[in-house]
Amino acid sequence: MLDSLISQDLKMEKEKQPDEIVTTGVLESLQNFIRKCIVAVLSYGPMPRHIAFIMDGNRRYAKSRSIKEGAGHRVGFSALMASLLYCYEMGVKYITVYAFSIDNFKRDPTEVQTLMELMEEKINELLENRNVINKVNCKINFWGNLGMLSEPVRLAAQKLMASTAGNAGLVLSVCMPYNSTSEIANAVNELCAERRDMMQREHAGSSNGRAAGSGAHSDISVADLDRHMYTAGCPDPDIVIRTSGETRLSNFLLWQTTFSHLQNPEPLWPEFSWRHLVWAILQYQRVYPYIEQNRIQAKKQL
Amino acid sequence: MMVKLILGFLWYLIHLVISLFNLWSHLCNNLECYLISSELLPKFRNLRLEKLKYLGVVVDSREANNILKVKQLLWWLSTIGVKNVILYDVEGVLKKLLEPGIKASRDRNSRNSINVSANMEASHFSHGGMAVECLSGSDGKEGIAKAANLMYSDFCNCATHGSAKSDIIFTEADMACALRAAGSGGAEPDLLLVYGPVRCHLGFPAWRLRYTEIVHMGSLKSMKYGSIVKAFYRFSEKYQNYGK
Numbered sequence: 001m002l003d004s005l006i007s008q009d010l011k012m013e014k015e016k017q018p019d020e021i022v023t024t025g026v027l028e029s030l031q032n033f034i035r036k037c038i039v040a041v042l043s044y045g046p047m048p049r050h051i052a053f054i055m056d057g058n059r060r061y062a063k064s065r066s067i068k069e070g071a072g073h074r075v076g077f078s079a080l081m082a083s084l085l086y087c088y089e090m091g092v093k094y095i096t097v098y099a100f101s102i103d104n105f106k107r108d109p110t111e112v113q114t115l116m117e118l119m120e121e122k123i124n125e126l127l128e129n130r131n132v133i134n135k136v137n138c139k140i141n142f143w144g145n146l147g148m149l150s151e152p153v154r155l156a157a158q159k160l161m162a163s164t165a166g167n168a169g170l171v172l173s174v175c176m177p178y179n180s181t182s183e184i185a186n187a188v189n190e191l192c193a194e195r196r197d198m199m200q201r202e203h204a205g206s207s208n209g210r211a212a213g214s215g216a217h218s219d220i221s222v223a224d225l226d227r228h229m230y231t232a233g234c235p236d237p238d239i240v241i242r243t244s245g246e247t248r249l250s251n252f253l254l255w256q257t258t259f260s261h262l263q264n265p266e267p268l269w270p271e272f273s274w275r276h277l278v279w280a281i282l283q284y285q286r287v288y289p290y291i292e293q294n295r296i297q298a299k300k301q302l
Numbered sequence: 303m304m305v306k307l308i309l310g311f312l313w314y315l316i317h318l319v320i321s322l323f324n325l326w327s328h329l330c331n332n333l334e335c336y337l338i339s340s341e342l343l344p345k346f347r348n349l350r351l352e353k354l355k356y357l358g359v360v361v362d363s364r365e366a367n368n369i370l371k372v373k374q375l376l377w378w379l380s381t382i383g384v385k386n387v388i389l390y391d392v393e394g395v396l397k398k399l400l401e402p403g404i405k406a407s408r409d410r411n412s413r414n415s416i417n418v419s420a421n422m423e424a425s426h427f428s429h430g431g432m433a434v435e436c437l438s439g440s441d442g443k444e445g446i447a448k449a450a451n452l453m454y455s456d457f458c459n460c461a462t463h464g465s466a467k468s469d470i471i472f473t474e475a476d477m478a479c480a481l482r483a484a485g486s487g488g489a490e491p492d493l494l495l496v497y498g499p500v501r502c503h504l505g506f507p508a509w510r511l512r513y514t515e516i517v518h519m520g521s522l523k524s525m526k527y528g529s530i531v532k533a534f535y536r537f538s539e540k541y542q543n544y545g546k
Contacts, residue, residue, distance in 0.1 A: 044306075044313040103545025180508060185477045188450045192457045192472070220450045222443045247515045250545065254508035255443065262501045262516060282320060287500040294504070298392075 035274065039090055042278065045285040046292075048238035050094035051087060052260070054252055055080065057244035057268030064268075070114045075270040077122055081132060086274050088136040088170050090281065094234055098252045100176035102145065116153050119176065123156040127163065137169025143230035144178035145186070171234065178230075180254040187228035191220060194228075231256050238291070239284050243269040259295050261287050335528025346531050349382065350538045356386045358491030358514060360506055362498030363393040365522040372396065375497075378527050380432040382534065387434045388491050392504050394438030403427040403434075435488065442505040445486030452480045481509055490514060493537045495530070497522040515540060 062072025501518035
């Protein structure tokens with residue numbers, strides 16, 4: 001069932017529609033069988049629950065293949081859909097992707113416009129044709145300052161979030177437009193507003209003779225801020241993969257990645273494929289004991 | 303049961319092959335570091351450090367107890383010409399071990415009547431002409447929580463003085479000011495060297511990690527001078543477009 005959605009030819013440069021990803025033939029069936037065997041072996045060890053991707057390298061990919069920049073992003077979208085399905089096959093429950101940074105608004109306005117149009121087009125495609133979403137029972141979140149998006153994109157994103165809110169399968173969180181420092185500032189704003197409302201309720205309660213609570217008066221803690229991050233309810237990423245070999249996080253999930261294994265494979269995002277994902281998980285499995293020990297120790301100290 | 307045994311065997315076999323591959327890479331890396339230290343590779347001889355204003359170093363807390371290695375690392379960095387180093391470990395081991403240096407610096411400042419804020423005095427010292435700042439986990443998320451408390455106090459004060467509560471929206475710039483006031487502000491390192499088994503930033507203060515290049519150096523006990531030179535060389539060749 002899932003096999004029919006996973007393409008065998010991710011080296012194709014032209015854009016693929018998610019519901020056009022099909023596998024046929026004996027050779028492809030054999031490849032699928034081998035892939036399943038490898039996943040079964042991999043699953044003997046610890047598997048990550050949450051993988052975050054910084055999808056870097058779309059423009060360089062387009063340049064290296066002498067195609068238009070926009071086409072590079074389209075191939076990048078195909079790579080995202082393929083990675084989503086591979087992660088589902090491997091039992092990864094949460095995927096977070098850095099689709100658009102607030103800093104990216106500094107790019108050439110034509111490029112930003114092209115990206116926004118691409119995002120709107122892809123979101124509307126997912127709304128109309130729900131093959132991929134339904135097969136993995138995907139819940140889609142859009143994390144970021146959605147107010148900075150143009151209205152059509154924002155409305156499409158909100159519609160997609162609403163239509164998948166009830167799904168209980170794989171959770172895909174798309175960060176756009178996002179940065180970590182903005183997320184932290186937003187959490188502080190929400191916390192202040194929450195405490196203001198609590199104080200108003202306490203004031204109203206005390207004037208009716210009811211006892212006041214202490215919630216609004218205690219110091220703000222790390223746990224309070226955690227509750228107001230976009231990622232509340234989602235476990236911290238086990239692996240953060242930034243493709244194209246770059247070594248920085250570029251203001252992505254800085255709060256949530258304390259014990260995440262940071263990886264920076266050389267392939268550009270459109271080139272990221274199943275074997276790169278397998279390699280990433282193998283690397284994670286080698287460092288898992290250290291990461292887990294640190295996580296447990298940190299929890300004890302809380 | 304049999305299937306599980308076979309899967310387990312294959313899993314261990316794959317990881318054994320990877321270990322052998324890593325051993326080979328490690329040997330090649332050691333050879334390269336030796337050649338770099340002996341100045342036999344021309345491209346590593348003249349490092350350009352103009353872009354490296356602040357260097358961050360994350361050390362695994364268990365390894366940070368090895369004070370001799372830490373001091374050797376600081377000596378290497380000052381020899382290369384690094385001007386500002388930010389040391390970090392989650393549990394604050396480095397702050398405790400380097401406390402005599404921090405205390406001496408504080409006494410020097412007070413003798414020379416240099417006014418440094420109490421928060422800065424608590425974690426800064428000088429090492430061979432290089433300014434060193436020590437941070438720990440309490441400067442990370444807890445530092446942001448302290449800053450949030452300051453902002454919340456401002457929020458309540460504005461409310462008390464009659465400003466429209468719903469109009470107050472804190473920006474990232476407000477957050478940065480609050481962090482400085484709470485003693486958790488400071489420069490962002492351009493490059494972060496991670497000494498430990500794994501490439502993790504281990505909770506380095508988030509507000510200071512936005513565009514930092516993060517390089518894994520391996521464990522502190524097997525640190526090599528050549529690895530540092532190689533990391534600096536690669537950093538000098540990097541180009542960042544900051545999202546553009």
